[in-house]
Amino acid sequence: MNRWMPFEWIAALRFLREGRMQTLFIISGVSVGIAVIVFMSALLTGLQANLTKRVLSAQAHITLQPRDEIARPLRLGGDDLELAIVQMPLQRVRSIDQWQALMRVLQDDPAIVAVSPVAAGSALAVRGDATRAVSIAGIEPDSYFRIVRLPDNIVAGTVRLSSQDIVIGTELARYLGIGVGDRLTLSAGARTSGALTVTAIFDLGNRQVNERYVYVPLRTAQSLLDLIGGVTSIELTIADVYAAETVARRLQPMTGAAAYSWIATNAQFFSAVQAQSLSSTVIRLFVALSVALGIASVLVVSVIQRSKDIGILRAMGTSRGQTLRIFLIQGALIGLVGAVVGSALGAGGLLVFHDHVRQADGSELIPLVLERSLFVAAALLATLTGVLAAMAPALRASRLDPVVAIRG
Amino acid sequence: MADDVLRLEKVRKSYNVGRPNETEILHGIDLTLGRGEFAALIGPSGSGKSTLLNIMGLLDRPTSGNLFIEGHETGSLDDRALTRLRGRSIGFVFQHHLLITAFTALENVMMPLLVERGFPDAAMKKRALDLLTALGLEQWQNHPANALSGGQQQRVAVARALAMEPALVLADEPTGNLDTKSAEGVFEMMREVNRKSGTSFLIVTHSLEIARGCDRTIELVDGQIVPAGAVPAAA
Numbered sequence: 001m002n003r004w005m006p007f008e009w010i011a012a013l014r015f016l017r018e019g020r021m022q023t024l025f026i027i028s029g030v031s032v033g034i035a036v037i038v039f040m041s042a043l044l045t046g047l048q049a050n051l052t053k054r055v056l057s058a059q060a061h062i063t064l065q066p067r068d069e070i071a072r073p074l075r076l077g078g079d080d081l082e083l084a085i086v087q088m089p090l091q092r093v094r095s096i097d098q099w100q101a102l103m104r105v106l107q108d109d110p111a112i113v114a115v116s117p118v119a120a121g122s123a124l125a126v127r128g129d130a131t132r133a134v135s136i137a138g139i140e141p142d143s144y145f146r147i148v149r150l151p152d153n154i155v156a157g158t159v160r161l162s163s164q165d166i167v168i169g170t171e172l173a174r175y176l177g178i179g180v181g182d183r184l185t186l187s188a189g190a191r192t193s194g195a196l197t198v199t200a201i202f203d204l205g206n207r208q209v210n211e212r213y214v215y216v217p218l219r220t221a222q223s224l225l226d227l228i229g230g231v232t233s234i235e236l237t238i239a240d241v242y243a244a245e246t247v248a249r250r251l252q253p254m255t256g257a258a259a260y261s262w263i264a265t266n267a268q269f270f271s272a273v274q275a276q277s278l279s280s281t282v283i284r285l286f287v288a289l290s291v292a293l294g295i296a297s298v299l300v301v302s303v304i305q306r307s308k309d310i311g312i313l314r315a316m317g318t319s320r321g322q323t324l325r326i327f328l329i330q331g332a333l334i335g336l337v338g339a340v341v342g343s344a345l346g347a348g349g350l351l352v353f354h355d356h357v358r359q360a361d362g363s364e365l366i367p368l369v370l371e372r373s374l375f376v377a378a379a380l381l382a383t384l385t386g387v388l389a390a391m392a393p394a395l396r397a398s399r400l401d402p403v404v405a406i407r408g
Numbered sequence: 409m410a411d412d413v414l415r416l417e418k419v420r421k422s423y424n425v426g427r428p429n430e431t432e433i434l435h436g437i438d439l440t441l442g443r444g445e446f447a448a449l450i451g452p453s454g455s456g457k458s459t460l461l462n463i464m465g466l467l468d469r470p471t472s473g474n475l476f477i478e479g480h481e482t483g484s485l486d487d488r489a490l491t492r493l494r495g496r497s498i499g500f501v502f503q504h505h506l507l508i509t510a511f512t513a514l515e516n517v518m519m520p521l522l523v524e525r526g527f528p529d530a531a532m533k534k535r536a537l538d539l540l541t542a543l544g545l546e547q548w549q550n551h552p553a554n555a556l557s558g559g560q561q562q563r564v565a566v567a568r569a570l571a572m573e574p575a576l577v578l579a580d581e582p583t584g585n586l587d588t589k590s591a592e593g594v595f596e597m598m599r600e601v602n603r604k605s606g607t608s609f610l611i612v613t614h615s616l617e618i619a620r621g622c623d624r625t626i627e628l629v630d631g632q633i634v635p636a637g638a639v640p641a642a643a
Binding site for chain 1: 526
């Protein structure tokens with residue numbers, strides 16, 4: 001017996017050791033349950049992080065734009081309207097009012113990591129006889145690349161955006177049959193750019209984006225879109241991507257602009273992610289419940305098997321509280337040991353999965369995310385589950401009448 | 409009175425109190441056991457011996473009447489205080505379930521001290537080893553309890569009952585499951601402890617041989633103490 005170990009711990013450990021087959025089986029059961037939880041959680045975290053990263057690779061977390069123009073109905077006086085039907089006005093390409101001042105306010109906001117102005121609009125990319133409708137994004141490279149990691153996704157050339165440069169996507173390059181160093185022209189309404197040189201070709205992992213988006217310097221876009229000195233949007237990156245909707249709601253009244261979060265823009269994707277998280281949580285809850293029931297059933301049997309031992313201990317002066325703790329400790333230990341073994345099994349399973357389940361080109365299908373917090377949470381969850389599961393049998397043991405227990 | 413280890417005053421015990429099938433098992437027991445006494449409690453099956461033993465051992469409460477352990481009135485004590493008093497003042501030797509099999513012989517003897525003090529220490533181990541040595545069991549100290557013979561287990565159980573140096577040891581048929589030789593050995597051992605340490609013993613037994621070896625015989629019939637008299641001759 002260890003001198004530092006209290007009586008309740010000694011008794012709990014001895015009882016577990018004596019019923020070693022029973023203990024082994026229940027710890028195995030708990031381990032499998034925890035392994036499933038760890039495996040699923042890590043896999044889902046990796047999958048969601050990967051999907052979110054892909055979705056956010058070509059867009060800002062929040063985009064601020066001028067509010068839509070609305071038609072004001074003429075009034076005759078009082079509540080009477082002169083016209084009952086009001087036609088929605090056309091939405092012109094407009095600049096955000098006082099955008100430089102707004103940028104300074106946004107840069108001071110602690111929730112915001114990066115701010116960049118963009119002048120965006122539609123144009124035609126022309127190369128000889130070939131034309132393609134494109135979306136122009138006029139950017140300030142230094143600030144914009146902190147929002148969209150364009151340089152990380154360049155497949156040819158080097159990102160350089162001086163006044164006569166342009167960066168295009170792989171699909172557009174293929175369609176127009178051009179490469180790095182070639183030239184093309186952008187035409188927006190009556191205005192036409194001079195010849196722009198392709199300095200880089202990007203692949204943002206999205207065919208639509210690769211086909212439709214072109215990046216030019218902010219001034220080039222302003223000139224082309226007849227938006228001198230103006231920007232059509234301010235794009236933001238925030239610290240917590242999942243707080244985008246909350247931050248957007250806060251910014252809207254503060255800035256007077258319309259704020260769109262990536263969550264609202266990708267509502268279907270986000271609800272799919274949430275549904276996936278919910279179903280995973282339900283599965284994990286049921287696994288935890290079955291683990292708890294397993295621990296409880298083993299300890300109930302143990303209390304019945306050890307009722308005479310409990311009676312003897314009570315006769316020797318063991319209090320109800322001590323008896324209760326002996327069985328709670330057993331539950332906690334089963335949970336904790338199961339969590340340690342289960343975490344190792346889950347992590348091992350993830351490594352095997354990561355190594356063997358790959359994409360066709362050999363790259364990883366889902367990134368491996370093994371965070372320490374997951375294992376700590378699993379250990380805490382399993383230990384707590386063990387204690388809660390042991391509560392009923394422990395109470396039963398503590399309430400045993402020693403006379404009845406000894407008589408058996 | 410101060411030297412009384414155990415005193416019962418008009419102790420009654422009923423089951424199913426307040427119900428139509430209420431049954432009184434003990435009918436006003438008056439009994440005193442002095443310090444150092446070595447007594448036998450005899451009586452036919454169903455006479456209430458076990459019920460009386462449970463009440464004297466603070467494992468059960470009387471329906472009415474008073475019970476004093478070493479002068480302490482126990483009726484007003486709560487469960488926690490009763491448990492503490494039981495652990496300190498009373499040692500038990502049971503007939504059927506002798507030792508806790510998850511522990512060795514030595515650990516079983518240490519158990520009451522461990523329960524009382526919370527953590528094991530060297531003094532505790534020494535006390536348990538001294539007891540086992542005194543009872544001739546030192547070579548079995550590290551054996552698992554269930555690896556010992558019935559007689560050895562019962563002797564370890566007696567050592568365990570003595571670990572806290574209790575004023576009173578209550579033994580319920582301590583030799584009931586043993587062969588004659590082992591039974592004699594265990595009885596002589598208890599007698600020896602009584603003589604040397606002055607610990608009071610109350611032994612519930614069906615054996616007239618055992619009863620005759622005791623200083624005093626208390627006979628319980630139909631829930632009442634039979635006035636002191638000669639023990640009937642062995643059949």
